[in-house]
Amino acid sequence: MARRNDHSREQLKDLAIESVFNIVDSDECATVTARAVTQGMGYTVGTLYLVFSSIDDLLLQVNAELLKRLHSDMQFAVKNEVDPQATLFAMAKCYFLLAEHYPGRWKLLSRHREKLGDEETDNIVESIFTLVETELARLAPIRNNKEIAIAARALWSAIHGICVVNASSHLRHRVHYDARSLVRTLIHTYLSGFMSDNIAPPT
Amino acid sequence: MARRNDHSREQLKDLAIESVFNIVDSDECATVTARAVTQGMGYTVGTLYLVFSSIDDLLLQVNAELLKRLHSDMQFAVKNEVDPQATLFAMAKCYFLLAEHYPGRWKLLSRHREKLGDEETDNIVESIFTLVETELARLAPIRNNKEIAIAARALWSAIHGICVVNASSHLRHRVHYDARSLVRTLIHTYLSGFMSDNIAPPT
DNA sequence: TAACTTATTAAACATTGTTTAATTTGTCAA
DNA sequence: TTGACAAATTAAACAATGTTTAATAAGTTA
Missing domain, CATH: 1.10.10 (Arc Repressor Mutant, subunit A)
Structure with a gap:
């Protein structure tokens, strides 16, 4: 052949x-x-x-490959940490390090997120969220499935957003302190709120 | 002439x-x-x-205009709310509604964030962050300036991230509940953690 | 060995950003 | 008023891209 x-x-x-x-x-x-x-x-x-079939098709498959590796890294983090919160830190670090060590690859990922993804890509993303949800559920048993799912997405969105801002930081920012601790602070603060039994937000 | x-x-x-x-x-x-x-x-x-000077120059100025209008909307929110938390909700809503009502304009904004912005654009972004910081400071007097600045960026990143995920939600998501409440939950949860005097995260 | 299949290429095409030379239009001085 | 100049506007050209197509070359098989 x-x-x-x-x-x-x-x-x-x-x-x-x-x-x-x-x-x-x-x-x-x-x-x-x-x-x-x-x-x-x-x-x-x-x-x-x-x-x-097109350049977009290629980039889509590149992104799928990147997400697979990310998922694999995160699974490794799950195996090597015991505390749920430490695991979440470690998982976030996987994403953050991808953005820091391979900015070009990470930009491919974030640039093409807007385009319609195929089913395979979506499934990989789902499996990544599942990892996060598992730890969140262990951490905050008072929360139901839906709250867990939402929290996972909100938290991950936040981490992604920090990477975006970090990637576009033109040095000129008034506050520049490193994105790594920004991620840590975010998770810590968010989880602190998530674990306490505060009342639901106003509608 | x-x-x-x-x-x-x-x-x-x-x-x-x-x-x-x-x-x-x-x-x-x-x-x-x-x-x-x-x-x-x-x-x-x-x-x-x-x-x-180029298409990029044009798009840069388009984005500056968008950010100016956003800042103006947010200032309006500040004037019309009394409670700091309600003000933060209202400000986030400005950003969220931009993404929801004018997805095309919002995509211009988020797509070109990666490119180096000029000084004017950065200044507008700074002024937007200042609005957020002011409310955060009122809400959590125990936090110092640096913590406030970081929190503002983390929180805003999170809101932006949610909009990104929302914009690329291909219906196919297992959990789909509306981004509006996702934003509300995020802010509520984050602020809950931010206002309490929890210990600093591990290094 | 010859016909066939198919991997591979070179060349063509359409669409973009950008530049340049020509053209048109208004202004102003004689 | 008219002719020369300046500036706005355009049409056409160019280069770089994504994509398609027809030709070529290499292996396979009867």
Whole structure:
């Protein structure tokens, strides 16, 4: 089945995704062009369309791969921590470190969140939320399933938002203290409120 | 000074910004092209470059305008609420409603946050944060300036993050309950933790 | 060995941002 | 009033992208 090079469709996909990583890792502001991607794989532009339906399709699959790795990192955190709160810190750290160490990859992730994702991507995101929910449930038994689900999304949104602000911090900010402690403070403060049995907010 | 049409540079700027609004309001997924913008103003593409240095420059000024209006809305909220917590709810609502009623405009805002902003834009953002800080300070006198500043950014990041997730919710979410109450719950929970004198998080 | 299949490419096309040279329009001085 | 100048506006060109298509080349198989 293989021709000129011994690369199956699957291998071509991996090559392309790898090439995208190389591009955004070398320069987080670089634009991922079809020609740059295929040049990085040692192919020409047409080959990309043999394996992906469009550039957006490629980037979608890149993001799916990123999310899979994130989920894997977070699972590792769950295994290595005992305290639920410590686990949540560790999981948040996984996300934060992705943004800090691989800003280019993380920007792909946050830039394409707006576009419609396919079912696979959504499922990975769901599995990530499930990890968070499990810890929240252990931490605040007084909360019901719905409250847990909402809290997981709110908390994760907040962490994501901090990464966004951090990524776009132009040094010029009046308050600049590091995003790492910002995340820690956020989780701590939020959980403190979440665990106490305060009354429901006004409607 | 005016020639063919009686449009000063300033008027051309306003026309262009208005045209961008029209484009993204009519279809939040529409791409804002130079030709579409100028066609909407009744000019041709070259005129745009008489007034803006690039498309990015135009979008930057569009975002500045959006932020100005947001700040104005939030100031209005401050005037019309007495309780600090109610004021914070009202301010968050301003941002949330922008995302809900003008998703196209809001996407411009969140999409271009990553690009380096000019000083003017940063100043507007700072003034918005100042409004939030003022209410937080009234609410939690035990917190010092730095804590207030961090809390304002964390809280706002969280609200922004919720809007992001909401904007990209593909109906398919297992938990879908409305973002409005998500924001309310988040603020309530966060403030509950912020106002109590819990210990500092572990380092 | 020859026909066929298909991976791969080179070239073409459409759409964008941006620049440039031409054109049109108003202003002002003689 | 008219002719020269300045400025606004445009049409056309250019480069970089995503995408498609027709040609080419390499392997497979009868």
